[in-house]
Amino acid sequence: MEMILTKQPKFLLKRHHLPLLRHFCTEHNSPLPQVSESSIIITQALDVLLQTPDNEWTSSPQIKNLLFSSTSLSPQLFFQITRRFPSSSRALSFFNFLQSNLPTEANTSSLSYAYQAVFELAIRERMSPESLFDLYKACKDQNIPLSINSATLLIRFFGKVSMYDYSLLVYNELDNNLRNTHVRNVLIDVLLRCDHDRDAFNVLDEMLDRESQFPVNELTGDIVFYALMRREHVKNSVTDEELVGLVSKFAEHGVFPNAVWLTQLITRFCRKGKTDEAWDVLHVLMKFDAPLEAASCNALLNALGREGDFKRMNQLFTEMKENDIEPSVVTFGTIINRLCKLYRADEALEVFEKMIAGKETAEISVEPDVIIFNTLIDGLCKVGKQEEALGLIEQMRLRLQKGCMPNAVTYNCLINGFCKSGNIEKGLELFHLMKQEGVTPNVVTLNTLVDGMCRHGRINSAVEFFQEVTRKGLCANAVTYTILITAFCNVNNFQEAIKWFDDMSRAGCSADSVVYFTLISGLCQAGRMNDASLVVSKLKEAGFRPDIVCYNHLISGFCKKKMLDKAYEVLQEMEDIGMTPNSVTYNTLISFLSKSGNFSAARRVLKKMVKEGLVPTVVTYGALIHAFCVNGHVDEAMKIFKELSSSSNVSPNTVIYNILIDSLCKNNQVELALSLMEEMKVKEVRPNTNTYNAMFKGLRQKNMLDKAFKLMDRMIEHACHPDYISMEILTEWLSEAGQTEKLKKFVQGYAVSAAPA
DNA sequence: CTAGGGTTAG
Numbered sequence: 038m039e040m041i042l043t044k045q046p047k048f049l050l051k052r053h054h055l056p057l058l059r060h061f062c063t064e065h066n067s068p069l070p071q072v073s074e075s076s077i078i079i080t081q082a083l084d085v086l087l088q089t090p091d092n093e094w095t096s097s098p099q100i101k102n103l104l105f106s107s108t109s110l111s112p113q114l115f116f117q118i119t120r121r122f123p124s125s126s127r128a129l130s131f132f133n134f135l136q137s138n139l140p141t142e143a144n145t146s147s148l149s150y151a152y153q154a155v156f157e158l159a160i161r162e163r164m165s166p167e168s169l170f171d172l173y174k175a176c177k178d179q180n181i182p183l184s185i186n187s188a189t190l191l192i193r194f195f196g197k198v199s200m201y202d203y204s205l206l207v208y209n210e211l212d213n214n215l216r217n218t219h220v221r222n223v224l225i226d227v228l229l230r231c232d233h234d235r236d237a238f239n240v241l242d243e244m245l246d247r248e249s250q251f252p253v254n255e256l257t258g259d260i261v262f263y264a265l266m267r268r269e270h271v272k273n274s275v276t277d278e279e280l281v282g283l284v285s286k287f288a289e290h291g292v293f294p295n296a297v298w299l300t301q302l303i304t305r306f307c308r309k310g311k312t313d314e315a316w317d318v319l320h321v322l323m324k325f326d327a328p329l330e331a332a333s334c335n336a337l338l339n340a341l342g343r344e345g346d347f348k349r350m351n352q353l354f355t356e357m358k359e360n361d362i363e364p365s366v367v368t369f370g371t372i373i374n375r376l377c378k379l380y381r382a383d384e385a386l387e388v389f390e391k392m393i394a395g396k397e398t399a400e401i402s403v404e405p406d407v408i409i410f411n412t413l414i415d416g417l418c419k420v421g422k423q424e425e426a427l428g429l430i431e432q433m434r435l436r437l438q439k440g441c442m443p444n445a446v447t448y449n450c451l452i453n454g455f456c457k458s459g460n461i462e463k464g465l466e467l468f469h470l471m472k473q474e475g476v477t478p479n480v481v482t483l484n485t486l487v488d489g490m491c492r493h494g495r496i497n498s499a500v501e502f503f504q505e506v507t508r509k510g511l512c513a514n515a516v517t518y519t520i521l522i523t524a525f526c527n528v529n530n531f532q533e534a535i536k537w538f539d540d541m542s543r544a545g546c547s548a549d550s551v552v553y554f555t556l557i558s559g560l561c562q563a564g565r566m567n568d569a570s571l572v573v574s575k576l577k578e579a580g581f582r583p584d585i586v587c588y589n590h591l592i593s594g595f596c597k598k599k600m601l602d603k604a605y606e607v608l609q610e611m612e613d614i615g616m617t618p619n620s621v622t623y624n625t626l627i628s629f630l631s632k633s634g635n636f637s638a639a640r641r642v643l644k645k646m647v648k649e650g651l652v653p654t655v656v657t658y659g660a661l662i663h664a665f666c667v668n669g670h671v672d673e674a675m676k677i678f679k680e681l682s683s684s685s686n687v688s689p690n691t692v693i694y695n696i697l698i699d700s701l702c703k704n705n706q707v708e709l710a711l712s713l714m715e716e717m718k719v720k721e722v723r724p725n726t727n728t729y730n731a732m733f734k735g736l737r738q739k740n741m742l743d744k745a746f747k748l749m750d751r752m753i754e755h756a757c758h759p760d761y762i763s764m765e766i767l768t769e770w771l772s773e774a775g776q777t778e779k780l781k782k783f784v785q786g787y788a789v790s791a792a793p794a
Numbered sequence: 795c796t797a798g799g800g801t802t803a804g
Contacts, residue, residue, distance in 0.1 A: 374795075411795040449796040484797040519798040555799040562801090589801040624802040632803095659803030695804045727804060 079117050091130040112147040119154035125162055128155045152176050153187040166198050182212055189223040196227030218251045222260055229264035234274035245286040258292040277314045285321045293327035300333045307340030323360050331365040342375025366403045377416025385416050411446045418454025426451055449481045456489025464489055484516050491524035515549045526559025550581045557587055561594030589621050596629035624656045631664030655687050666700035695727045702735025710735055726760050733766045753786040
């Protein structure tokens with residue numbers, strides 16, 4: 038805005054005065070005065086004017102001669118003279134002098150410009166807004182029309198002092214044909230800066246009209262788009278759908294948002310899950326042939342990929358070609374990354390091959406970079422193709438390009454791939470190889486190896502490796518400690534878990550919330566609620582807050598220890614800080630209460646849950662069904678199950694069937710259990726090992742061998758793994774029954790069916 | 795583009 042203010046005279050001369058000057062020239066049939074010539078007149082006139090007292094100007098023939106001879110007469114000249122007065126008050130005297138002495142035919146515009154100079158001086162003198170408004174009223178009362186620049190000057194000035202209603206007043210009192218695009222832009226800018234969006238949009242609306250006399254221009258677009266982008270945190274006065282409409286209306290006038298703005302908008306839409314709006318805005322712009330860049334399309338591609346919408350990804354990619362939007366490395370990187378994330382590494386490789394082929398036929402002019410390679414390597418590792426990933430490293434080295442050599446990320450991805458598959462040795466080998474190749478391992482390398490070792494039961498090696506690497510100067514971070522704490526919690530070594538937690542701060546490593554959450558959840562699951570509560574206080578002291586999952590862990594832990602009061606205390610705390618419990622919270626309580634036979638309390642919690650607008654989930658029903666079963670009310674459990682089956686929103690899953698089948702078998706109702714198994718088949722709910730185990734137990738009691746054989750066949754058919762429980766039951770039973778042959782076939786049959794799976 | 799926690803029913 039400052040820029041426009043300081044550039045104003047030049048702007049004024051160029052855009053608004055030239056036609057006027059030309060007009061005067063033709064009328065007087067004389068050439069335009071040269072700049073030097075006019076500046077001489079200005080200097081001379083000012084000299085005389087400033088030396089003569091204001092009230093003697095009228096009687097000075099020299100002044101009249103200098104100012105009103107026909108060759109020098111021009112509004113521009115009067116403007117230049119007026120603005121050189123040392124104060125607005127003397128400039129105003131000069132204006133009054135001009136008003137009484139100017140020949141009538143030149144009057145209006147000269148006076149308008151002279152008054153503009155008065156406004157300029159007044160503002161420079163930091164005149165109070167009220168006095169400036171008086172000056173404006175005086176101008177108005179004398180029927181002197183505002184010049185365009187006076188109008189913008191005043192609108193901007195009142196806007197700056199947050200008196201936007203004065204800005205609006207000046208605009209509204211302006212002559213209709215003076216309310217041009219420029220003035221409107223200034224007003225809209227002022228109004229949007231004061232957050233008076235509605236007034237701004239009223240002005241904008243007329244400009245956006247198809248037949249508008251003063252349509253929007255590039256600057257209008259900049260002002261409006263920029264203001265709307267700043268609004269992110271505030272409740273927007275424009276909905277996202279309206280924003281799309283607005284962009285569309287601007288586009289009709291050939292005004293388009295720039296690439297950076299558009300990319301931000303699309304990213305914002307996508308983050309909010311409004312992919313359709315993002316799609317629409319991009320396609321509106323394509324329709325109007327707006328200049329578009331790959332970055333904006335990439336943002337949308339990324340979101341579509343996250344939603345797994347490959348149909349629209351393909352469509353957008355095709356449209357980019359049709360609209361001459363050259364795909365960038367990021368475009369390919371995005372597509373490859375999305376495919377990799379969905380474990381479709383083969384397709385990602387196909388895209389990569391096409392990219393390289395396109396480069397050779399000059400169809401595509403982008404080279405794969407190290408990120409593309411790393412993405413592919415990671416994607417291949419995630420589907421267990423570590424060796425193939427290793428092969429890509431060779432391709433990278435062969436490229437001989439700057440920026441394509443394997444870096445730490447490349448090695449980290451590979452190390453992770455091998456470690457996760459249990460090949461820790463290969464991970465370590467790569468660790469040494471990278472150092473040999475001059476690639477420095479970083480904290481991710483350390484964490485990847487430590488995690489790999491821990492996950493494969495080698496905690497001691499992990500700790501040794503940690504000590505060795507950190508001794509050599511690599512600094513561990515919160516992730517390192519989370520990995521170790523998780524590992525020790527998993528083997529129920531809470532003493533060590535807590536020791537590492539304490540070590541972290543001693544080592545000067547600052548903990549993040551995940552470290553706390555990890556330890557708390559570990560302690561809760563083990564029922565060590567005193568320790569868990571202590572860590573919660575430390576978490577709060579460190580300035581963090583438990584999240585909903587953490588609170589749920591605590592409630593679950595207290596329930597496990599039958600400390601119902603404490604569980605309710607946690608629930609109360611959640612509500613006190615304004616955190617809404619979710620269905621997991623309620624399910625935890627319902628499960629505990631009903632399992633301990635307190636069905637009335639369970640019902641109260643269920644009612645509260647529904648009152649909060651939460652719907653009972655399959656877990657809620659499972660908890661109740663389980664509770665009725667363990668409390669000896671299988672009939673009651675079946676009643677809930679029947680209700681569940683007839684309602685459409687929740688359908689029973691494997692766990693529900695397993696509970697019921699197990700209970701029915703234990704209650705001598707094997708036939709009913711078998712009928713549930715048939716129902717699972719019809720409803721396409723997959724039985725798992727637990728289902729079969731429950732059935733085998735029940736069938737054995739009744740010695741229903743034929744049925745068991747049938748189930749064994751089905752188990753093989755569905756490639757459902759028997760576990761040690763299945764084997765124990767069947768081995769005992771079938772040996773007793775003299776059916777070892779059948780057992781053998783079962784084991785073999787499984788081996789055969791497992792091969793293709 | 796790489797590393798960590800993730801709660802409820804069997």
